[in-house]
Amino acid sequence: MQKALKKYAAFFTLPTLLAFAVAFLAPFLIGIYLSFTKFSTITDAQWVGFGNYAKAFEQGGDFLHSLGFTACFAAITIVSINGIAFLFALMLTRKLRGTNFFRTVFFMPNLIGGIVLGYIWQLILNGVLYHVGQTVISDATYGFWGLVVLVNWQMIGYMMVIYIAGIQNVPQDLLDAAAVDGASSGQVLRHVTIPMVMPSITICLFLTLTNSFRLFDQNLALTGGQPGKDSAMLALNIYQTFYGTPGYEGVGQAKAVVFFLLVAGIALLQLRLTKRKEVEA
Amino acid sequence: MKQWKKGLAAVLAMLTAGSIAACGSSNTASSGTAPAGTGSAPAKSAYAGETVYYLNFKPEVADVYKEIAQEYEMETGVKLKVVTAASNTYEQTLKSELAKSQAPTIFQINGPVGYNNWKDYCLDLKDTDLYKHLTDKTLAVTSGSGVYGIPNCVEGYGIIYNDAIMKKYFALADKDKSVTATSADQIRNFATLKAVVEDMTKHRDELGIKGVFSSTSFSNGEDWRWQTHLLNIPLYYEWKDINATQNPAVTGYAQKEIAFRYADNYKNIFDLYLNNSVTRKTLLGGKSVDDSMAEFAMEKSAMVQNGSWAWSQISKVGGNKVRKSDIKFLPIYTGVSGEEKQGICYGTENFLSVNKKADEKLQKASVEFLNWLYTSSSGKKYVYRSDKLGFIAPFDTFSEKERPDDPLTQEVSKWMSGKDVTNVTWSFQAFPSQNFKNAVGASLLKYTQGKEDWNGVKADVVNDWKSEKEKS
Structure with missing residues (x-):
């Protein structure tokens, strides 16, 4: 068996490896290279060194503004999505009537694409703001909270499903033991359930964190960064830099590299921190 | 069990490989290569068998170019490939298409700013017949003595x-x-x-x-x-x-x-x-x-x-x-x-340019195609008819009657020819x-x-x- 595996290892991994190299590794490396060049198509790039990186951070400071906007957004949505999703999961793992129905209902928004969701919520929010004579792009604050509501609505169901799976896997004998020892439901939650679903929390935090930073379609469809660039998040800012000014493709690319390092760094840090809290039953 | 696993792995491997292949050929744009000609008509062009590639700017007329491609190939034996960029994505599509080995031979720029961005790709069209037929020479995109973009419609x-x-x-x-x-x-x-x-x-x-x-x-x-x-x-x-x-x-x-x-x-x-x-x-x-x-x-x-x-x-x-x-x-x-x-x-923001980096034969074939479309009677009917491209073409090969019959377009013609009016x-x-x-x-x-x-x-x-x- 071992021998056979070794013999065919190359054969089995090659397609995947090729796919990885062609569809991920090559574009990624070319992308990094392009961030140091001035180009209009990828075949006529001219080396300019770190100039693009300098331009990325000057330019009226809109990149830093987007960074701040995105960071605030991420902080709020990570807490709200995970908090609410966990509460829903707790509720829907009780033996209540209609839990399956509600699980389906909560999960459904996740099946709709980001662009469509953005337009739907734009209509809803404009309809609400109509009563105060405003629209969602009147002020970046509306755009911000609009996005928060939208993303919560979209992501809570998904995270809830992961938490439900985690909660259902808490061993019954642990819960029974806690009950015999006279633990209150609060104590059970704090000392049994949460430590046992830590792997789910790690996954959910990772997903919401990276999603918040990479958010693009919803942002594009809901506000498109309006007014001005005030409600543009990082991904949209990069997109607008790349296509908005001729000759600024390289700067957009440099921003994208910075963006990658940032998201990868934060996500790795988070994984390391929460992994440490995971326990074995 | 072992057999089953092997089978599964093979299927997965095939799927992966298949999806790469699909990535390579998929394109949001629609391609309109004409089917091969009947073979009965003799090829009239020196470039018969070559393929002219036009990157179209207007999604609403993408289907018309399919008809044009069919007729052009029947008449000359030159294949016309038309790819249409989705609305508002022309620059993006152009960027990626020009980087390919089979790059567009005819594309559009939007004026001096577009020219500045694509000047390494724009052929000088000063000596083409199409430019000679242009009624208002100031409309073209020029640089020095060269002509790099010719307007194909005014609006x-x-x-x-x-x-x-x-x-x-x-x-x-x-x-x-x-x-x-x-x-x-x-x-x-x-x-x-x-x-x-x-x-x-x-x-x-x-x-x-x-x-x-x-x-x-x-x-x-x-x-x-x-x-x-x-x-x-x-x-x-x-x-x-x-x-x-x-x-x-x-x-x-x-x-x-x-x-x-x-x-x-x-x-x-x-x-x-x-x-x-x-x-x-x-x-x-x-x-x-x-x-x-x-x-x-x-x-x-x-x-x-x-x-x-x-x-x-x-x-x-x-x-x-x-x-x-x-x-x-x-x-x-x-x-x-x-x-x-x-x-x-x-005015216009649609200027035709020919790709200087394309094969010389293809450059010539491209110019010949544009000439056919805007000067020959079989090409022209596709240009001015409202149910086809519906352009007000700024060339002297189009008579007063050869204009779209859409009410607003007619109004434009009226204002353009109005006396004592500075548009x-x-x-x-x-x-x-x-x-x-x-x-x-x-x-x-x-x-x-x-x-x-x-x-x-x-x-x-x-x-x-x-x-x-x-x-x-």
């Missing part, structure tokens, strides 16, 4: 009005005494326009409209009528002052800074739009161009600023009440002295970037919401120009 824009409502208004017994005009075509300056519009607003219930002008649309990506088209007018006059004989777009392209001297004229017309609108000012951020056109079609408004392409949009609105014979153009008057002679804004040419080709236009749009939106005063807008326009110009 016009202005204030579209519904003559039925205007007639109803002029027939009113109690209209304001200061209004001396007796029909819409007597409106020949801003003062008259303003008097008429404001009086119409007073009588809007009798006229059955909600406002004179359709919504000044400002939702995301829907503000181009203000940050590009309307802004054209003050800057046209500014650049005309600098050099009266040169094409203002060329003058404008050379300006590192602008003064925005006619800012108050812009404000005149913009305020008129806002104050006599169907929609309250603060709610304009939720309106799209489609909304505006629908308001016009449903006769909720009597006027809307838009261009010759708008008729197809208006006529397709469900419940359209506007008749073909009632739709007319009025120039956009802003209160500039001598504007009684001003016409509508006409405003499209100078916004010189605007430095999309970023500039978006920034102007954002300032205008703030102004409509009362968050910025007019001096602020003026300063923004001047500063945005300067900073975007420095980048290029």
